[in-house]
Amino acid sequence: MRALLEIANNTFFLYYLGSNLSYAVLLIVALLSSRAHHQHLASLRLERIKASPLTPPITLIAPAHNEEASIIPSVRSLLRIDYPELEVVVVNDGSEDRTLARLREEFDLQAARLLYISELATAPVRGVYRSAVEPRLIVVDKNAGGSKADAVNAGLNAATSPYTCVVDSDSMLEPDALLRIMVKILEDPKHVVAAGGIVRVLNGCDLANGRIRRVRLPRNPMVIFQVIEYLRAFLIGREGWASGNMLTIISGAFGLFRRDVIMSVGGYRASSIGEDFDLVARIHRKMLDEKKEYRITFVPDPVCWTEVPPTAKALGRQRARWQKGLMDVLWSNRDMLFRRRYGRMGAIALPYLWIFEFLAPVLEILGIVTIILAATVGALSRGFFIEFVIYGYLFAAMISVGAVLQEELTYRRYNDWRDVAWLVLCCFLEQFPYRQMHLIWRLQGMWQYARGDVVWRSIERVGLEEAAPSRTAHL
């Protein structure tokens, strides 16, 4: 028993060391890379991109399923985006609420006899509408396809631009987000096939008329922990992986793709659970199969604000779904592992995801159990146990503080001293019990996936205008 515990402890110790080392490397790479990007921006003026005749048109695709609470401010904010040639395609994915009715009332939608070719198969389209007051707005009304992917595919069929940007209809892009995300694409349009922007937490911000008046940190600790998670995931994780062209996910809330590339891989896979992750994996696969030079990049300054689940129940469901999506993609792309053809994707990025993301909930919970057991039965010295727990706690907090520093060095969306102080404080508070809850939610996701429970469960939204009622009330 003792020997077994010792072996287990040592194995988990190595695992933990590997995990921390990779985080530390990502943090350093991300700090250097975003510093370089920030300095590069110093000699770049976005107006030049706007004025250039070579700036390509973009179609924004916003799938909406029962989004009546947030659809109007969200579409308004999309139409307000500062970009020379923009088309907004909202896909009403069989909403049972008043999503379409609200769009009709607000934008005076008229039935349009558009040429709609089902290049990508989707659930039947009931109608295509164009706004009489805003000619850039097209609404595709279709039967519910049971997934966001199906709705996005319908939007892709209707899109006419060479680049498409998929955004969640409950999210809000900053007005210059598209100009900023195009910076890296325009620098190398032949090779950059997709770019992801940063997704930030909208909860707590002051809103008015579909605009953010002031960026504020929410007061709900559950949401602040997610703010830190998002900073860590985007400013460290994605920035770091993208530096080595190993970005495996572009958030479904905000990503820009070359339309021909998405079409060439057959669009979004409607049966996938994590459709954004799945799409990026298939693009990598296709490009590597065809031995093409390509880049999938991350741009840290274009911001998409999104509402995150404010309650543990909703958050748990979201994280379980993310875990299922991860498993689904990793499993369907398992043949890419350690194959020469797939280069660093197969040798580094995917193995990392298998070991440190997919297996993390199982290994970490087992690690916690065995280390406690070993300390209890005396297989591990109590002193070392305490030291190890302290180290684990401090290292995890250090990575989170690193993400806050990264935000502070570069994009500084949180201007208020108190907000930054709160963020730093929460870097220490999130380690317990939030992280452990997180592991349990992910385990639940694994269990659901193993049982074949892959049903899409939507998350209730408060709505963009009502996301911060206490603050908007006095505006």
Added chain:
Amino acid sequence: MNSLFHWINAEAASFALRAIFFSLAGILLLVASILVRREVRRRYFDRLADAEFYVRQHWDEIVTGEISREEWNELYRDTEAIIAQSLDRIDVAKLTEAEKLLDFLRRTGLLDRMLVETRQLRGWKREAALVRLGRTRAPEAVASLAGALDDPNPDTQLAAVRGLARTGMTSAGEAMLERVAAGDLALPGTSLLNALIVCTRSNPRMLLPYLHMARGRVRELLARVMAEVASVELGDDLLLLASDTLPEVRASVARALRHADFGFAFPALAQLATDEEWYVRLRALTSLGRFRDMRALPILLHGVCDANRHVRQRAAEALAHAPDPIGVLNDVFKTGDTYALQAMIAELDRTGDFNKVMEELELGTSRLSPAEGQYLLRALEAGTDGLNTMMRLPGTRNAPQTV
């Protein structure tokens, strides 16, 4: 394996202590960095704001040189604010006003300072200085910026290209073209293209010798520039380029011909409208559509039946503006191509004319014969399935879903 675990056990305890120490030090360092960064930024921006406020208040005296030497010396420490404001004003100023501001920068030595900075600074600061120098639009900036094009660092080259683009001068264009043609300047992305477009727009003829000499990628690049800047002033040279081997060049000619007389442009555009490359056809049809001349109708009708949907759409866009949309619609109907008809319907719908067309057909007020009018009306009301039957289409292509 056992020895490894032994080693881990032996080392782990001391490792954990060291790791605690380093993690703690790391946290303190990171938090300190946040605090220092905030404080430094606060002070810097406070000072900048003060300087900008003062400069704004005394702007006229500063520019006309009416302030005393002592005051100027005092103010000279805030040159960043003065330069920033001068450049912001130059960006939006008319020619005479810009000249005055440039003269001010020259007299005060600020332009010299900017020139020196482009040579002395390194890394991203130099890149920012190069772009800043370009914003002055000073003729003497071109030589410095052109010199930076020879830097081995692509980021510096890129900044120099951006700076040259900001000057918008033909001499800047020459400097870039020489290096592009010699193969010394090959930047990915659109910055170089944009810069060449801006700097050659006023004299597209300067591109011709380089275009004739260039091969491969360079020729492709120059062709894209030509596509944006070519004008009728190129005259017969333009017609010669219409049969160029490079599709980019042919596309540029198609685009340029939109500004020519119809009689001059038509034969070349008619030829380019049947080009093997879809984007050449697209450009040719777009240009033809701009003339709104009935003689282009057969070419446009052919274009609306194109295999490429973008080409169809552009042809339909041109046809929708024809003086007799119902006649055109009937001609499209007669082609027997549902794709073409649907492109046409979509375009009429987009321009808001579809209901008018339907109304005229219902009332029988169109120029079509009553029988033709009724048949077209029924076809338009029939929807996709009905259309396929009525137009007796071979079912070779996937039927588009029209809604």
